[in-house]
Amino acid sequence: MSEAFMLAAMLVLVSMAAALLRAWRGPTSVDRIMAVQLVGTGMVGVAVALGAARNEAGMLDAALVATLLAAVAVSAFVRRPEGAATSHSKPNSPSLDR
Amino acid sequence: MGPEFLAVLQILSLALLAAxxxxxxxxxxxxxxxxxxxxxxxxxxxxxxxxxxxxxxAAAIYWGEPAIAAKIALVWLFAIISSGMTAQLLARAAPVADGSGSPAEYERESGT
Amino acid sequence: MSAAFDILLCLMILATAGIALFVRGAFAAIAFFIAFGNLLGLAWLALGAVNVALAEIAVGAGVTGVALILACSRLFELGDNLADVRTPLASRLGSAALCLGFTVMLAGVVLTIPPGDRLSKVVAPLLPGLGIENPVTGVLLAFRGYDTLLETFVLLGALVAAWSLTPDASRRLPPTTMVMTDPTSRIVAEAFTRLLAPAALIIAAYLVWVGSDLPGGAFQAGAVLAGALVVATLGGVVVLPRLDSLAARIALMVGPLTFLAIGLAGAALGGRFLAYPDGLEKTLIVTIEYALAISIAAGLALLAIGPPQPMPNNARADAR
Amino acid sequence: MLVEGGHVFAVTGAVLAGLGFYSFLVKRHPIRQLLAANVVGAGVFLMLGGLGRSPGGADPFAQALVITGIVIAVALSALGAAMVVRLAACGDKDEAPLGEKREGP
Known part of the structure; x- marks a missing residue:
């Protein structure tokens, strides 16, 4: 049974790797931050599965903290469009997405 | 709890895990x-x-302890709440980053 | 199965680190760095070090990520395109050879060391007298009390140094420039903060409390609180205090000062700095941890948000 | 045997340190150098953690050291980020690093 949870954790890891492919390809920074978000959710799933496989309830605390802080990076990120939308309107303006 | 019941629980847990x-x-x-x-x-x-x-x-069923199940439920609850927030924020940021318009314009187009 | 998991995890860690370091766009690099932090947290879980995993997830991925994203967006607003200058081929080849040699040497040395926690055999007999079941908390606050005390001062010192970078003109401004500009996003963030803040407070108190017996502790709790504070600030719910605010200074100092006071009291009573009197160890350590959590939360949040900035938009508006 | 003892993580840490150093030498933008320094630090922590692993769990000494290290790393990264921003704010106007007498573009 614990092997099954270990296998599940590995499969979720593989799906996280697929999400990282999206973070690599972009094309926009929103896509990248979404992929990071998916890695975060995947990490919580892996932590829960790993905790079950090893019978360690302490790992649930890590999962709890991870879900609590999942939104922090996103809220820092969405503050950005102000600068992107107003201060540089030239077509070849510097962009964070390059 | 009989052994059959435990076996059923185990199968249920495995099925949930696979899903x-x-x-x-x-x-x-x-x-x-x-x-x-x-x-x-x-x-x-x-x-x-x-x-x-x-x-x-699946993990909660496998553990079979109410206290741990409560903590797992809390994890999921927070995950849903924070993903609800991030989804809204990112959806509003997406059109801006695409260069296809401001959030306000996007709102008008989609009629929300 | 466990070994396969470890290897897969390590490969993913190396891949994300490689991309974070060498991808062209600066923002993509930061996105991969945050993912890298999350995977590192998993690696610590796989190593059985839940304490470190908590710290890495909360501090490493959360707070560092925010600081870097905000720094990037400020640089962008200042007109820095975050592009990288290519170094000449010769120096790149030289660096590659140097670093390859370094890596091979390091890996070789690492492989000759048999793993195992020989130190914990030394520590274990000493711990029962402390009343603290979590060996990491015991080590942090009992055996390495000096280190932990100095570390809290390092955090404080970093904050003072960051504040000293504030231009004189904006020294008296509260750092309000960081609020989200889109009004609807702000409403969403506000609503979320009202749910997050109480939860973060409870989780932080729980982490400190459980830290004496199970994984958790002041740093992890402080980082959780700091994360909630950062979201609240960005959503405009909390206005960060000015640099000369008394409340901020009290919050920043309460932890180190409590630690110092208890340490000095130990010197007065027990004859040695940071010696906890018999029977009171657990009470004192938990007191120190709660006070430290408050200071760490305030320090990390202020560091992540950064010192008040003269925004280029404001500067332009003033000039016109 | 190699895998059981956490050597995988220790070797990963060594490679991370090497990668980070290379990036630090090659990349010129300060934000990228901050990232590189962080990756080197993470590699060192991972070496400590990997070598401290045993069947009963991880070495509490190594864990305590790494937690201290993580907190100091984040403090210095945030300070570094603040310094980079300040440098950029001063750099593109040819002015003294005091923001008071700044003029519009």
Whole structure:
């Protein structure tokens, strides 16, 4: 049974790797931050599965903290469009997405 | 609790785990294959949280302790709440980053 | 199965680190760095070090990520395109050879060391007298009390140094420039903060409390609180205090000062700095941890948000 | 045997340190150098953690050291980020690093 949870954790890891492919390809920074978000959710799933496989309830605390802080990076990120939308309107303006 | 009941619980837990992993994979495939940011966001927030919920449920059944089940429920609850927030924020940020208009214009177009 | 998991995890860690370091766009690099932090947290879980995993997830991925994203967006607003200058081929080859040699040497040395926690055999007999079941908390606050005390001062010192970078003109401004600009996003963030803040408070108190017996502790709790504070600030719910605010200074100092006071009291009573009197160890350590959590939360949040900035938009508006 | 003892993580840490150093030498933008320094730090922590692993769990000494290290790393990264921003704010106007007498573009 614990092997099954270990296998599940590995499969979720593989799906996280697929999400990282999206973070690599972009094309926009929103896509990248979404992929990071998916890695975060995947990490919580892996932590829960790993905790079950090893019978360690302490790992649930890590999962709890991870879900609590999942939104922090996103809220820092969405503050950005102000600068992107107003201060540089030239077509070849510097962009964070390059 | 008889041994049959425990066996049923175990099978249930395994089935939930498999379904959860399937949803995770579906979420990743959606993120990779969908054409634009809003539809990718939809794959991310829906499929992934269902996947987490199913994996969590499987783990809670496997552990079989109420206190741990409560903590796992809390994990899922927070995951849903924060993904609800991030989905809204990212959906509003997406058109801006695409260069296809400001959030206000996007709102008018989609009629929300 | 466990070994396969470890290897897969390590490969993913190396891949994300490689991309974070060498991808062209600066924002993509930061996105991968945050993912790298999350995977590192998993690695610590796989190593059985839940304490470190908590710290890495909360501090490493959360707070560092925010600081870097905000720094990037400020640089962008200042007109820095974040592009990288290519170094000449010769120096790149030289660096590659140097680093390859370094890596091979390091890996070789690492492989000759047999793993195992020989130190914990030394520590274990000493711990029962402390009343603290979590060996990491015991080590942090009992055996390495000096280190932990100095570390809290390092955090404080970093904050003072960051504040000293504030231009004189904006020294008296509260750092309000960081609020989200889109009004609807702000409403969403506000609503979320009202749910997050109480939860973060409870989780932080729980982490400190459980830290004496199970994984958790002041740093992890402080980082959780700091994360909630950052979201609240960005959503405009909490206005960060001015640099000369008394409340901020009290919050920043309460932890180190409590630690110092208890340490000095130990010197007065027990004859040695940071010696906890018999029977009171657990009470004192938990007191120190709660006070430290408050200071760490305030320090990390202020560091992540950064010192008040003269925004280029404001500067332009003033000039016109 | 190699895998059981956490050597995988220790070797990963060594490679991370090497990668980070290379990036630090090659990349010129200060934000990228901050990232590189963080990756080197993470590699060192991972070496400590990997070598401290045993069947009963991880070495509490190594864990305590790494937690201290993580907190100091984040403090210095945030300070570094603040310094980079300040440098950029001063750099593109040819002015003294005091923001008071700044003029519009």
């Amino acid at each position: 959860g992993v399937l949803f995770y994979v579906a979420g990743s495939v959606g993120l990779l294959r969908f054409p634009d940011a809003p539809s990718r966001l939809h794959a991310l927030t829906k499929a992934d949280n269902v996947g987490l919920g199913l994996v969590s449920l």
